[in-house]
Amino acid sequence: MFVRWLNLTVGSEEERRLPGYRDPAVVRTFEAPEALDTRFYEVYARSALNKVPEASRMPFRWTVNPYRGCSHACKYCFARPTHEFLGMNAGRDFEREIVVKVNVPEVLRAELCKPSWKGEHVALGTNTDPYQWVEGRYRLMRGIWEVLRDYSNPCSILTKSPLLLRDLDLMKEIAERTDFSACLSIPTLDEKAWRQTEPHTPNPRARLEAVAELNRAGISTGVLIAPLMPGINDSPDQLAELLELVHEAGAASVGGVALHLRGSLRGVFFDWLRTTRPDLVERYTELYARGAYAPKAERSRLQNLVKTTWPTDDRPRPGLRRDARRHRPSDTNQGAAEQKTLF
16 A cells, blocks of 8 residues: 555545556645645656666666656756656646656565666666655655665765755665765855746755765765856856855765757747846857757856866865766756656
């Protein structure tokens, strides 16, 4: 019996069949300000492990994603087009129609116990944030961590939320048994840029505090400054303050990745620009005139900003360590067909 959510205050509205799922999803709403106008689709997944195609440049081969869609509502999120595989759109639906795979921990346990499983690294947070708001209600990540701990399976996590500290006890147990690392995504400390581009994410300073706490607890934890967006979060002053605090938090690694606009994300992002930053529309039209990626010179400029803005004393210069590269899901040339496998 799957009863972990029965203590929640929810209202069942309807059932809806989603593409790719055998049974209809139970659609629920929550009586909470953070979840107003959001519907949650409870589904039973047939698999938990998702294999990344060999041709992909992803630095990992397996992922687990307990949720599809993300209430963080980041305007630049590369995962937005994946919602179209559900018959939904990459704009409002991605933010307000969230799929919850209620049986992921049980399915994952069944998959890891198979003789064919070779104990390969599993990455979490590769598509949508597993610690978005709804995780506070369904608590699927605790069950996932328990399975990975029980099988001593190497793993990593990328998130924007300090909610992961709730599960620090399990992360420490995993780290004692196998390779484990964490990474917090913190694109900016600038309050205006943060609220405009990531309207429903936790405060960036709270994320830095989480980086510090995790490292104090012995969990190798880095910071990903991504995406870097011209005219939004790429000024030397913005980066100098952020990098100073990243160092103070004891981050094990730090790296930067330039914005890319693949598929329908391009339309979502440009709609946001026209509404919120019309002064940048012409600049971005020129930068992304040839496709999803800015010109190579611009990408290099943005990535090098992290290095050149780093304090010039004897501290280690930024750069992702080999183990931390597992937390860079957005730094790829992955196509839409590949993205579909990351669910």
